Amino acid sequence: MSEVSPPALSLPRYLVEQAVATALEEDLGGVGDITTNAIIPPDAQGDASIIVRKPGVIAGLDLAAASFKSLDPDVRFTRIVEDGSKVEAGATIARIAGKTRALLTGERTALNFFGRLSGIATLTAGYVAAVEGTHAKIVETRKTTPGLRALEKYAVRCGGGTNHRFGLYDAVLVKDNHIAAAGGLAEALNAVRTAVGHLVKIEVEVDTLDQLEEVLRFPIGAVLLDNMDVGTLKRAIALVKGRAITEASGGVTLENVGKIAKTGVDLISVGALTHSARSLDSSLEWKGS
Amino acid sequence: MSEVSPPALSLPRYLVEQAVATALEEDLGGVGDITTNAIIPPDAQGDASIIVRKPGVIAGLDLAAASFKSLDPDVRFTRIVEDGSKVEAGATIARIAGKTRALLTGERTALNFFGRLSGIATLTAGYVAAVEGTHAKIVETRKTTPGLRALEKYAVRCGGGTNHRFGLYDAVLVKDNHIAAAGGLAEALNAVRTAVGHLVKIEVEVDTLDQLEEVLRFPIGAVLLDNMDVGTLKRAIALVKGRAITEASGGVTLENVGKIAKTGVDLISVGALTHSARSLDSSLEWKGS
């Protein structure tokens, strides 16, 4: 993980602030943490650490920090590791010191962000490790949690993956339905090439080698090889001969991703990275407790 | 599943509309679906069905319907089953007819909601089935996806579970840190009882039978028995003798939940329901394709 380039691991500040504000409102409603407010004196100070109970790759520390700082701007949040780091079970990730109320009230929000994003980063890193030695990159799909796409794509980057398109607006992916509606591949590609800007790449989805051969008669940026077995994938990549970026998709698992990567495919997209990752088990440990 | 009372399975309209609006904006950006808009004529009509590829329990049809209707108010969305229904792999869940553009553009947003919520409902239903024959109820925790708590709690209800508190604002849960800060259990309970309203219930977390005995000297609504093994749980429930609702928490899995339920505990809370559910595998099938 150490070779992940940290400069690219950044999130716009407003995304962090908006996400944390939404999450805290959801948890606090109109009264706040009634247990804590009734019991803990406003000025009591506390110390705690975020630790992980399982090994994993870290993502979401900005969100965890903002969860506490939104409640007490004077909280000191000290990172022991940075997003993108691989850690062992039991590792301490960050120390938090400030008003006890802020620590108790912000705990769940901080951990919900941290656990979820680290879960995605960890699963991504698992796939990335499984393709080590090949040149294949692991990418996520648009099967993200509604409202959290930008954060989840960030977690994929933390895990060593790279990002597919962000939405329907920033790249073209031509599928069966489009080709059928256009009256043919040539017509579909022509329509789309005319309509979109010069910095927008076009990718076309194919299910068979016959479709692939037809597609390769046109200049396109990438080809999505959907649900092909490893043998077919190999033949597909041989056909492409570097004329387009190749992406394998469909039925990818931690078990078969290594074999898929060895076909020489450029990208492997994995829906599970975002739709089925388990949260990384983490908790807040109180100093002295 | 048929005995799930449908009247309780409802979501406020504005939650559905806001969630769908957020998700569509995320996917459409400032231009919309550039592939579809370039290729598909604005008035072309299409027909498709939502089907599931795995067995499961359905949740989120309001959100799926709204995903398409936000793009084309004239879309006809016909439910074959309702939220809370148990379905087999391959089952058709709903039919959608309307502008092809709306169907292609809304597909991913609709399925992201449907798959995620149905995944939670399905996992919940698995736990509910595993405790059948006992009187234990399955409840989720506050380990929900930031921003989606209300929807995920709804999915838990669809799966036959019931809901724990919605946030820090609507019920009291007194933990170790609170008791230590208050200078004792009596002080903590007194402070909180004075501060909160008569309709707010108080639950106290205990780790040991000794703590439980102390807690039971006070009138409380519920007791959270944290991380106890089955033998300890049994003794705890015997101690309580119905004076408080009992909740088991910590380390619950599909494998051990049945045994936990047989201790006679009232509630079993399962963080995994929301933090680690896998999406229910589903897709849009086009008529004729």
Add this chain to the structure above:
Amino acid sequence: MSEVSPPALSLPRYLVEQAVATALEEDLGGVGDITTNAIIPPDAQGDASIIVRKPGVIAGLDLAAASFKSLDPDVRFTRIVEDGSKVEAGATIARIAGKTRALLTGERTALNFFGRLSGIATLTAGYVAAVEGTHAKIVETRKTTPGLRALEKYAVRCGGGTNHRFGLYDAVLVKDNHIAAAGGLAEALNAVRTAVGHLVKIEVEVDTLDQLEEVLRFPIGAVLLDNMDVGTLKRAIALVKGRAITEASGGVTLENVGKIAKTGVDLISVGALTHSARSLDSSLEWKGS
């Protein structure tokens, strides 16, 4: 008033910030305070105090402070008393020093919050004083100002009252219409008990002793004794014998609340606390003017 536990008197920061932002936008529109901006030099400094012209109980100082600080982050807002304090006519509540523009422009917004919430706190404290010596608590209803419920419920707490449910979502209140629609009390209670979580309390509204007797055959959390005269209330409370929390409601005034409290009822809910409180008369006094 001095025995009001301060820890419970707190409002989530984001509620304060959102409410003040909304109020300032409403007063400033797209140009700001055109009188002040045309006349007062940007760097002129001023000093003023919030004083009250009538005796009362204070609520809303966070909102008053934020009204000025949103306009000039360097304003010094010094509290002489805290929310929940009882003060005499003429008392100085807080001192404000900073840019004269911020003081002049923020004055009305600060006083609108402060006067309104202190008005509610003062009226509440009047009811609380009138039941002194009994164990009855004063609670508000859902007859709050649209958009300000959380703030108004906070003001009730400042006045020594406690809060009823926050909305239709956090507690159950079964009324006539529900019972009729369900086909009977047993059916209604059964439906609702099945649907809601274990931390949600159930209260049932009754108009007569006969209804009360029927209700008491079920385990419920609280009973709302609606519009009963003092004699009937006494008999009702005797019937309940501590099996449920008792709440008196309807036609409560400062004149009769003492007698109602002496019936031994647990709670008295008063709609007027929020729907008909008069603002506490207050103003900004300028140093040297």
Add this chain to the structure above:
Amino acid sequence: MSEVSPPALSLPRYLVEQAVATALEEDLGGVGDITTNAIIPPDAQGDASIIVRKPGVIAGLDLAAASFKSLDPDVRFTRIVEDGSKVEAGATIARIAGKTRALLTGERTALNFFGRLSGIATLTAGYVAAVEGTHAKIVETRKTTPGLRALEKYAVRCGGGTNHRFGLYDAVLVKDNHIAAAGGLAEALNAVRTAVGHLVKIEVEVDTLDQLEEVLRFPIGAVLLDNMDVGTLKRAIALVKGRAITEASGGVTLENVGKIAKTGVDLISVGALTHSARSLDSSLEWKGS
């Protein structure tokens, strides 16, 4: 009341929709009306009427209607009277028919808007009646509920009053502090006249006849005669001789407003209209109940 010109009694649609959305979210949270949803079948139909228990002037029917229609777009809301109408105790104001759930869930939100705005309209109408036969108009001040200013100013219009400025942005009101900071009245007026547009009127506040005489040496739109007794007011109006609109302010009550009006003053501003009106007592009556 019948002479109130209905065309002017209108509110922008978006204000109504936003206010109702905010209020419903506040009452419904993330689950909705848990009592009603558990008990009332989704398709049950109901019939009810809004009635008033006290005489008054009506305001806010658009908001009441929208409260129900937001929950069930098919609700039929039939007005018996219109905003601005004077009604007797017991009068039926509107009939509502639609899903029972929508009626039960929307009831409190609808009545909170209706009662509050009608309370303001009623109090305003009381002041308007008390100055009948004079040419004085009754206006409110900026002492409005934060967030509801536009609605409350509308209610004043419904009660037969007219509106003072909407905020600090749409008219100039020069006060003592401004004059002192500017180094004199001439300087203050010159600064403001240069800065503001030609459609912005300038009003100056005076406390004494001496100040008034100085002010009258300048061309201004209106003069605020603050806290003057009736004798002083008369002399002030004689001094003005129609060269500016005259406004009396401070200490106005239902008892003294008639005498103030008879001084010949053009406007009387009454803070109590918005800061201390009591809600008009109203309720939902169910057909057959």
Add this chain to the structure above:
Amino acid sequence: MSEVSPPALSLPRYLVEQAVATALEEDLGGVGDITTNAIIPPDAQGDASIIVRKPGVIAGLDLAAASFKSLDPDVRFTRIVEDGSKVEAGATIARIAGKTRALLTGERTALNFFGRLSGIATLTAGYVAAVEGTHAKIVETRKTTPGLRALEKYAVRCGGGTNHRFGLYDAVLVKDNHIAAAGGLAEALNAVRTAVGHLVKIEVEVDTLDQLEEVLRFPIGAVLLDNMDVGTLKRAIALVKGRAITEASGGVTLENVGKIAKTGVDLISVGALTHSARSLDSSLEWKGS
């Protein structure tokens, strides 16, 4: 330009913050500046200046400063000149020092605000210069960019203009259609005078001298002389004799505005100020580059 009164040149803070937040979100989407984040180290520091390539009048420095500070709160933004200043081509307007990432990422947003508002201020100042020596004021119209009206009206003030009404809500402008619908001018004026507050001025639009004569029989605040040639304007102003503010409108250009001003008209409204101004050409110059 030096005589522009600086105190009036101010914008509410929240307008600046909201506008900048919206603009940055538009430019950063869910990932931020992918070029800069990939290449520039997070802690690299940079220095740059805003310079103008053409002569002009400056407006929008608050927005430029906020564009950088939103990305890096520690950015130092040093103004060389203030809004409202006239500057030569090549002038340095402000210096910015802080994280290189913030400077590169915020550059376009800062310049988009600065260039657009300065363009309006510059065009306004051109009209203001062209009427020098007359008493005519230059005002904009409601032909502003949707969503930016308050900012654009501010820019007009920076250029030495004054503001017409802010919207349909703060002043009355009676046009042909209104008069026709009301059944005559008297009826229209009466309806409107009854409905609006005492601080709202009434302006009436006329196309001919005949209409003007009719209008002058009523007490109105201002008259809009629409599309009259210079000769007719002169006769109109003679007819008005100071009984109302006079505004010339329609077909005003930099070429003819001087002649129009010499008719003695009070105000000249120019739609082009906001609907057709060209951005002031400006750029960020990097120190050492």
Add this chain to the structure above:
Amino acid sequence: MSEVSPPALSLPRYLVEQAVATALEEDLGGVGDITTNAIIPPDAQGDASIIVRKPGVIAGLDLAAASFKSLDPDVRFTRIVEDGSKVEAGATIARIAGKTRALLTGERTALNFFGRLSGIATLTAGYVAAVEGTHAKIVETRKTTPGLRALEKYAVRCGGGTNHRFGLYDAVLVKDNHIAAAGGLAEALNAVRTAVGHLVKIEVEVDTLDQLEEVLRFPIGAVLLDNMDVGTLKRAIALVKGRAITEASGGVTLENVGKIAKTGVDLISVGALTHSARSLDSSLEWKGS
């Protein structure tokens, strides 16, 4: 213009609705159109047409229609031409029939959108016409109006242009500062290629032919030839030999764009399209008036 492919000319519904809501709130404030509401009966019906006074290319009809429909959902808005159409001076663009209030109140908002976007479309079409016969495409820059980028880019498409990147998030543009900070072009390109997804294209800005030669040693998607004269541009394009898309930028005018296009460059980016377009002169004509 007739060859503009209509399918691509579409805007997400929510963008239209949000933009119109913002613009109407800005114009209506808290009271609405006080002139129209005071004078025009609520049920009066009117008929009008949008006409243009100058020739141009149309853009923004969805926004114009929504401006009226937001005020009266029953307005009939009939398009005579569609967005992207070239029209003559005096042409009728659309007919609007509905409540007179809605027509009068919505007029300015509708025309502000229509005029501004049509102005951009018209200017774009002028550039497109000037390069006819070459294969050069006209694209806009990021010098758009803050908050309106998506709408303005749509207008460019209506005028026959194509879109450059939407923001800093969807494509890479490497400039001098990036290269200097990275320590060389190779380092910059390597950093960015590692960080971004496979569908993100990389463009590099060069000022000289020397820089271009260096850049061409790397595989990049596009090269921005900044501020080169026509002779240099020709040599640059000869150097590129089709290995990258070529974009000319800087100092482009209607006068020189034809010559630039004849160099064989692929794209010509023109900041003026969005930062300095004049609104297309248009108005609402009333039937019978």
